[in-house]
Amino acid sequence: MLAGKTAVITGSNSGIGLGVAEELARAGADVVLNSFTDRAEDHDLAADLGRRHGVKARYIAADMSKAEDCRALIETAGGCDILVNNAGIQHVAPVDEFPVEKWNLILAINLSSAFHTAAVALPFMRAKGWGRVVNIASAHGLTASPFKSAYIAAKHGVVGLSKTIALETAGQGITCNAICPGYVLTPLVEAQIPDQMKVHGMDRETVIREVMLQRQPSRQFATTEQIGGTVVYLCSPHADQVTGTTISVDGGWTAL
Ligand code: NAD
Numbered sequence: 001m002l003a004g005k006t007a008v009i010t011g012s013n014s015g016i017g018l019g020v021a022e023e024l025a026r027a028g029a030d031v032v033l034n035s036f037t038d039r040a041e042d043h044d045l046a047a048d049l050g051r052r053h054g055v056k057a058r059y060i061a062a063d064m065s066k067a068e069d070c071r072a073l074i075e076t077a078g079g080c081d082i083l084v085n086n087a088g089i090q091h092v093a094p095v096d097e098f099p100v101e102k103w104n105l106i107l108a109i110n111l112s113s114a115f116h117t118a119a120v121a122l123p124f125m126r127a128k129g130w131g132r133v134v135n136i137a138s139a140h141g142l143t144a145s146p147f148k149s150a151y152i153a154a155k156h157g158v159v160g161l162s163k164t165i166a167l168e169t170a171g172q173g174i175t176c177n178a179i180c181p182g183y184v185l186t187p188l189v190e191a192q193i194p195d196q197m198k199v200h201g202m203d204r205e206t207v208i209r210e211v212m213l214q215r216q217p218s219r220q221f222a223t224t225e226q227i228g229g230t231v232v233y234l235c236s237p238h239a240d241q242v243t244g245t246t247i248s249v250d251g252g253w254t255a256l
């Protein structure tokens with residue numbers, strides 16, 4: 001379905017980004033993987049993905065906390081038809097103790113990078129009369145929790161940015177949407193389980209069900225394949241008129 005299209009996915013050497021790259025490649029798109037590291041294993045990851053799906057795949061190192069790197073990523077890729085802004089980090093602390101440098105870093109990676117990449121990618125999409133911008137926001141782009149001020153501010157910002165890009169590209173064959181995942185079992189989340197088990201004195205299954213998925217009514221994690229499949233849907237002709245909106249993949253979190 002996506003043969004001949006090129007997708008750039010930021011923050012895609014693990015977790016959701018890698019899952020999205022996998023599903024886009026499965027659908028036939030050439031893919032550009034990215035993170036801020038430049039290790040042999042990053043390039044091997046792309047080569048392996050390309051081989052398995054019979055598509056062109058490469059890895060471009062670029063630090064999404066830096067405006068010039070965000071812009072250079074899209075230029076080095078030669079533009080793209082599909083842009084998935086996925087890079088993101090988290091820090092947890094009350095507002096009055098939140099380190100300023102963490103606030104600035106989270107805003108830069110989780111929000112501003114999507115502005116910079118889109119700014120460079122949109123002219124390439126307009127030239128072809130087709131494009132997809134998919135921003136990976138969060139259930140925290142629609143709701144809040146304490147101690148995650150920077151993350152929540154950035155993710156609400158991503159939802160607003162997505163709507164604005166949708167309005168600026170409406171009728172041009174380009175759509176822009178935000179996907180709002182609930183908890184997805186990625187290496188980032190997996191790493192939190194042992195700590196939570198200690199803090200709460202619970203076994204793995206109980207901590208997952210009663211603590212981590214407490215706000216997710218399905219009490220099941222979403223998977224990286226499901227997020228990737230949602231991106232593929234947004235790139236399909238069925239979604240030509242889906243723009244400027246959010247799609248929650250959160251087991252009912254935001255219905256509560
Ligand atoms: P992850 O840590 O597995 O992946 C984050 C990716 O971003 C990694 O590839 C990492 O290398 C990359 N990255 C971090 N800093 C970067 C930088 N400066 N420049 C370039 N790349 C950078 O985490 P994940 O859970 O897969 O999260 C991916 C996205 O999904 C994030 O935006 C996150 O906020 C969002 N999200 C995750 C969940 C979840 O439960 N896992 C839920 C909702 C939203």
